[in-house]
Amino acid sequence: MARAALPGRLNWQLGRVVDTIQQTHRAKSLVLDLPNWPGHRAGQHVDIRLTSDDGYQAQRGYSIASAPEDDGVTLTVDRLEGGEVSPYLTDVVEPGDEIEVRGPIGGYFVWDGTEPQHPLLLLAGGSGVVPFRSILRHRARIGSTVPVRLLYSARSLPDVIYRPELAASGDGVDVSYTLTRQQPPGWTGHSGRVTPDLLAGVAWPDDLMPLAFVCGPTAFVETVAGALVGLGYPAGQVKTERYGGAGAS
Amino acid sequence: MHALDNTALDGNAIGGLLGEIFGTEMTTAAATCAACGTVSLVAETIVYLRAPGAVMRCRACTAILLVVTPHGEMKCVDLLGLSALEPG
Numbered sequence: 001m002a003r004a005a006l007p008g009r010l011n012w013q014l015g016r017v018v019d020t021i022q023q024t025h026r027a028k029s030l031v032l033d034l035p036n037w038p039g040h041r042a043g044q045h046v047d048i049r050l051t052s053d054d055g056y057q058a059q060r061g062y063s064i065a066s067a068p069e070d071d072g073v074t075l076t077v078d079r080l081e082g083g084e085v086s087p088y089l090t091d092v093v094e095p096g097d098e099i100e101v102r103g104p105i106g107g108y109f110v111w112d113g114t115e116p117q118h119p120l121l122l123l124a125g126g127s128g129v130v131p132f133r134s135i136l137r138h139r140a141r142i143g144s145t146v147p148v149r150l151l152y153s154a155r156s157l158p159d160v161i162y163r164p165e166l167a168a169s170g171d172g173v174d175v176s177y178t179l180t181r182q183q184p185p186g187w188t189g190h191s192g193r194v195t196p197d198l199l200a201g202v203a204w205p206d207d208l209m210p211l212a213f214v215c216g217p218t219a220f221v222e223t224v225a226g227a228l229v230g231l232g233y234p235a236g237q238v239k240t241e242r243y244g245g246a247g248a249s
Numbered sequence: 250m251h252a253l254d255n256t257a258l259d260g261n262a263i264g265g266l267l268g269e270i271f272g273t274e275m276t277t278a279a280a281t282c283a284a285c286g287t288v289s290l291v292a293e294t295i296v297y298l299r300a301p302g303a304v305m306r307c308r309a310c311t312a313i314l315l316v317v318t319p320h321g322e323m324k325c326v327d328l329l330g331l332s333a334l335e336p337g
Contacts, residue, residue: 010268047265061262105264107277107337108292218257240293242262245255 011036012049015101017093018072023161027127028090029065029076034101040068042138043110043131043213046075046103050085060085063130063215063241064104067137073101076161078127109213109241111135113144118211118237119204122150123194123224125216126159128243132215133162136169148173151202153194153220156182176202194220196227206232211239218242256299260291263303266317267291270326277337280305283330284312290337 015032022028045063052058066074079090093099109131111120120139122132129152139146148169154160156179166175178190178198190198204210212233214224221242228238260276267275276292287309294314295306302318307330314330328334 009272010265045261045264061265102265102269105268105274105276106261106292107264107274108290109261109276218255240259242257242259244258 010102010105012100012102013037014098015073017095017097017099019095020093023076024159026079026090026159027076027161028079029074030089030093030099031066031072031074032099032101034073037073038104040064040073040104041107041110041112042067042134044104044106044134045131046073046101046105048075048085048089049100049102050088051100058084061105063127063134065130065133067134067141069141070137076127076130076133078161109215109239111138111211111213113139113142113146115211116144116146118146118209120146120148121202121204121210121212121228122148123199123212123214123216123228124150124152125194125220125224126154126243127161128214128216128220128241129161130215131241132213133165135213136166136173139173140170145172147204149202149204150175151178151190151194151199152176153178153180153216155180157184157187194224194227196230199224199227200231203228203231203233206234209237211237213239213241215241216243218244256297258296258298260294260296260305262296262298263305263317264292266303270317270324271336273336275336279333279335279337280314280331281333282307282310282312282314283332285310286332288333291334 013036015034018033019031045061049059062075065076077089080086183191214221221240225238225240264276278291281288297304305315316327318325
């Protein structure tokens with residue numbers, strides 16, 4: 001049944017879960033040991049495949065949260081109510097379990113840090129922040145001084161993934177939040193969905209030749225990418241990755 | 250511009266599938282729409298996965314570019330909507 005694995009091809013492999021970290025009430029990180037991992041680029045993703053006892057298979061893509069320089073490959077999975085794959089990964093999988101993985105995937109939504117003349121603008125909707133964690137860790141590990149602005153749209157402060165780590169991002173990384181549903185008392189950050197006006201206040205001026213990455217639910221990405229082009233960003237400098245509906249995937 | 254529903258993804262979502270079929274990284278491949286002639290990166294196209302299979306559409310004119318449907322262990326790949334597909 002199983003075909004022979006061809007070297008260099010994108011093959012399924014078994015990854016062993018070596019650790020799990022609850023990030024928020026919905027999001028959990030899985031650290032995987034992948035013996036045949038060829039290394040990845042910041043921003044890439046993997047496909048995960050689950051097979052039930054009757055042979056039915058379900059497959060989803062998950063962004064890689066770890067830097068290429070980190071040990072193991074970390075995924076952060078947002079638990080979607082009624083989802084076919086994510087509740088299994090967040091609620092059932094334990095250290096020692098094995099899951100089917102193929103990757104790394106993608107050559108478009110990636111940042112290698114080899115173009116230091118372009119400041120980075122990272123725009124995350126919900127779990128769209130996951131590939132940016134990889135990019136920010138990679139930036140730190142290679143000693144890049146590229147200035148970064150991250151605007152992260154989340155439902156509420158407890159929904160923010162990696163909040164302590166983002167707060168400790170260090171020099172040159174400016175992180176701001178907008179909370180769409182609930183703001184804590186005394187909240188001084190932004191509130192509500194990302195609007196062109198909010199974006200205009202956060203985005204680098206287009207004459208600095210910034211490179212923008214937008215990741216999140218489809219509606220978020222459409223709004224934000226459209227607004228960036230309206231601010232004068234060339235479409236080719238705005239890279240997008242859509243996760244579908246907030247309740248999809 | 251066309252309003253997109255929440256199930257619309259983009260070509261990043263089929264990077265694994267196309268990598269499996271073509272044996273190389275395909276999200277940076279240049280796809281030329283046979284209907285309107287627009288050239289875009291696969292990553293930038295509209296992708297639906299809700300059908301039994303994957304459907305890739307042109308972001309400019311929404312014409313179908315590529316359809317991949319599973320048939321057991323095999324996959325049927327329809328490229329009729331593309332006049333060119335060149336890996337980056």
